[in-house]
Amino acid sequence: MSSKIPIYAIETLKSYKNEGILVSEFGHYLSQNEQLLKPHKHTFYHLVFFTEGEGEQQIDFKKFDIKPGLIYFMIPGQVHHWNFSTKPSGYLINFARTYFSSLLLATDYLSRFHFFSGQPNAQVLALPPEIQQKITAIFEDILKEGLHEAPVNDDLVKILLLRVFIEIARFQATLEPFNKETYNHTLLANFMALIESNYTDLKLPKQYAALLYITPNHLNALCNDFLGVSAGSLIRDRVLLEAKRLLVNVDLRISEIADQLNFTDQSYFIKFFKKYEKMTPEKFRKSIIHGN
Structure with a gap:
């Protein structure tokens, strides 16, 4: 590759x-x-x-x-x-x-x-x-x-x-x-659109809840009822997905990826990635390149 x-x-x-x-x-x-x-x-x-x-x-x-x-x-x-x-x-x-x-x-x-x-x-x-x-x-x-x-x-x-x-x-x-255009479905769709536009800058459910004019508890209940996951998980998964997409490019250093995703430093990004993916960013990169 x-x-x-x-x-x-x-x-x-x-x-x-x-x-x-x-x-x-x-x-x-x-x-x-x-x-x-x-x-x-x-x-x-x-x-x-x-x-x-x-x-x-x-x-x-x-x-x-x-x-x-x-x-x-x-x-x-x-x-x-x-x-x-x-x-x-x-x-x-x-x-x-x-x-x-x-x-x-x-x-x-x-x-x-x-x-x-x-x-x-x-x-x-x-x-x-x-x-x-x-x-x-x-x-x-x-x-x-x-x-x-x-x-x-x-x-x-x-x-x-x-x-x-x-x-x-x-x-x-x-x-x-649940795909019917109910008020709650519209809220959920708006939340997903907000994540897509802001995942590098806004990483907390309460920040999105404020933009949607609802409480964090309401947002979390909405996500759990419709998708079976928390609001925080949806935000985190989008950050992890972008990290994976960036890691495929071996010309990008880990520190550059951490910076693009607005992590305070490289070590925090590595810790975050390893916690949820059960491997370091470097190991993930090797697994994609070598197909393991």
Whole structure:
């Protein structure tokens, strides 16, 4: 592995693409982009629906099985790689951050889909046969549009892709009934957005509770009721995730990473990381580089 984790833009990948979107049968895509078997990041949104194949994948250092009927979604910036034990097949779509901007007025439209939350456990779904059939038909229509001799109707592709998202969101809502837009769900979504914007500066639940105009106890109860973890754990997990992403780059010294994450000094960062990951940052870095 190179000293820096590769970051791929949609324009750098081989396969069919048209103005901000790349659509492909997965086996063909992988044969043209074998470098993606190693840990990497994307600057674009990414989804794969597997119809064949088995193995394992990692999304932000969490492991998930690969199997037929599984679909996963990724947002820009996440670290990812695959390890297949049998030959995979399926459908793949990559699209740019701005892909829907000419169709939708809402700039944050994708954020309403829980599978685009950036939380790995919500991004990987095993679909029942009836949902598989629905989205397979839609994926085939998207592929046909891309292969058509006439100019691609980009708005049609966008609408078809939104149909995929809506079908998956409806299914996911049956698994996670709390996803309905209740007051508490809105609070939780706002808390997660605040963490994403402030995790390097604000590391205490009471700081976020103040921004949300609720008490720390209310915030903690909210997180425990909906997610089964404390508010402090969510903040800490986001800091640890960023630490892991930074550690993949061996050109960054541990002290520089501690500084980027606003720890008072390197030793405090090492102690913090070891407490929750059960290994030092340096040992974690070696395990990623050498694949142990």
